[in-house]
Amino acid sequence: MLSNSCRYGIRAIIYLASLPQTKGKTGIKQIAKDLELPTPFLAKILQQLAKQKILNSTKGPHGGFSLLKDSKNITLLDIVKTIDGEEIFTNCIIHNETCSSVDRSKKSCPVHDDFSRVRTDLIKLFRNKTIYDLVRTAKSEEIFI
Amino acid sequence: MLSNSCRYGIRAIIYLASLPQTKGKTGIKQIAKDLELPTPFLAKILQQLAKQKILNSTKGPHGGFSLLKDSKNITLLDIVKTIDGEEIFTNCIIHNETCSSVDRSKKSCPVHDDFSRVRTDLIKLFRNKTIYDLVRTAKSEEIFI
DNA sequence: AGAAAAAAATATTCTTATATCTTTTTTATG
DNA sequence: CATAAAAAAGATATAAGAATATTTTTTTCT
Numbered sequence: 001m002l003s004n005s006c007r008y009g010i011r012a013i014i015y016l017a018s019l020p021q022t023k024g025k026t027g028i029k030q031i032a033k034d035l036e037l038p039t040p041f042l043a044k045i046l047q048q049l050a051k052q053k054i055l056n057s058t059k060g061p062h063g064g065f066s067l068l069k070d071s072k073n074i075t076l077l078d079i080v081k082t083i084d085g086e087e088i089f090t091n092c093i094i095h096n097e098t099c100s101s102v103d104r105s106k107k108s109c110p111v112h113d114d115f116s117r118v119r120t121d122l123i124k125l126f127r128n129k130t131i132y133d134l135v136r137t138a139k140s141e142e143i144f145i
Numbered sequence: 146m147l148s149n150s151c152r153y154g155i156r157a158i159i160y161l162a163s164l165p166q167t168k169g170k171t172g173i174k175q176i177a178k179d180l181e182l183p184t185p186f187l188a189k190i191l192q193q194l195a196k197q198k199i200l201n202s203t204k205g206p207h208g209g210f211s212l213l214k215d216s217k218n219i220t221l222l223d224i225v226k227t228i229d230g231e232e233i234f235t236n237c238i239i240h241n242e243t244c245s246s247v248d249r250s251k252k253s254c255p256v257h258d259d260f261s262r263v264r265t266d267l268i269k270l271f272r273n274k275t276i277y278d279l280v281r282t283a284k285s286e287e288i289f290i
Numbered sequence: 291a292g293a294a295a296a297a298a299a300t301a302t303t304c305t306t307a308t309a310t311c312t313t314t315t316t317t318a319t320g
Numbered sequence: 321c322a323t324a325a326a327a328a329a330g331a332t333a334t335a336a337g338a339a340t341a342t343t344t345t346t347t348t349c350t
Contacts, residue, residue, distance in 0.1 A: 001146055004308065007239045014255070027326070041309050047328065060317030061325045076256070094152045109290075110159070110282040111221070114270050122263050129259065137255040145254075149338065172296070186339050192298065205347025206295045 006083040008037050009045045013054070013079060014145045017071040018135045025056075025064030035145065045083065052082045071135060077126040089123055151228040153182050154190045158199070158224060159290045162216040163280045170201075170209030180290065190228065197227045216280060222271040234268055 002010075012031055019026065028046065032039040046065050050057040056068040067074070080088070093115050138145065147155075157176055164171065173191065177184040191210050195202040201213040212219070225233070238260050283290065 001233065001236075002238055004241075007241075010239050025326095029326090038309060040311075043327070044309095044329095050327095057327065058317080059315070059325085059327045060319095062318065063316085063326045065327090088146065091146075093147055094155050096149075096152075108286065108288055110279040110286070110288055111274065114274065118263065118267050118270055121266065125259050125263055129256065134255040141253065141255070143253055143255055170296095174296090183339055185341075188297070189339095195297095202297065203347080204295085204297045204345075206349070208296045208347070210297090 001088065002080065003084050005041075005045050006080055008035070008042055009049055009083050010076065010079050011035055011037075011145050012042060012046060012065075013049070013067070013074065013131055014134050014138065016055070016065060016067050017074075017131045018138065018145070025058060025062065025066050027064040031065065048082055049079070052078075054078060054082065067131075071132040072130050074131045075127055076129045076131075076134075077123070080126055089119065146233065147225065148229050150186075150190050151225055153180070153187055154194055154228050155221065155224050156180055156182075156290050157187060157191060157210075158194070158212070158219065158276055159279050159283065161200070161210065161212050162219075162276045163283065163290070170203060170207065170211050172209040176210065193227055194224070197223075199223060199227065212276075216276040219276040220272055221274045221276075221279075222268070225271055234264065 012035065015031060015035055016026060028043050029039055031037075031046075032042045035042075046055055046057065049055040050065070050068075053068055054074055056066050058064065092109055092112065094111055095109055137143070157180065160176060160180055161171060173188050174184055176182075176191075177187045180187075191200055191202065194200040195210070195213075198213055199219055201211050203209065237254055237257065239256055240254055282288070
């Protein structure tokens, strides 16, 4: 459903958000090591998130990544849109193109109505779930990312 | 969300189910042409469905494919399981492995509970939706597959 | 039996996502 | 200013899904 890139991105942001406030930048190597993800691949992803002003990145000694926005203002939807785009929210489940909810000139498909209900729930979930929420849940349930 | 293979398979089955009862076998070329799908690729998919006893296939002159089961007894879930497997129903959205709803020994992930609600709805949809339903919907709304 | 039609099986190519490697740029610090 | 640390950028490799091409098997019909 989500690409690896997107999942890695989400996990990295949860990771950064769960570090103590006092911690400044964190290097890519450290992040990749702790999350057991491929370093250069993760770097690419974090660069995309930095371009979208979700992350802050600084080069040079003591450089690294940190959250640019407050974790209460970063939703799963922000990350998914940045990395995977909006296709998963618009594409039909059985056709390649988008269904008529988006483009009214096209005839609908027979699964359309039922599926769009489920999809709407999914979008709501992504839109309402902030990184702050996730970190809180993770901490209260002693879950590691 | 679903692979191309799976979507093509679903469409082919809806296609076959919407043919008049009197029609016997339909050749792969005909199906591929009408649905505008790549012929040999679609053939592979229909072979999988034939192995799962969803379709009937016969070789030789006047051979082709037809439904083996009544369209009321074929659900979307049957097709999805056959072609894409069960991963989409078990995999976590942010981890690679399955979450703890399946394997209780693993710690859950922070999105788990919310996501599994949406996923359960999706599974219900796939399980309850029969090909017969889809053909009826398509006909009543003058939709083509 | 032989020819033709059709699916099955096999092998190959193409494309894209995933992953890695190398070089370049930036910046803090001695 | 020189050096080193770190990310950015670019180029390259790998794997999987998607698509195509070719050969084989099965079956019907003459």
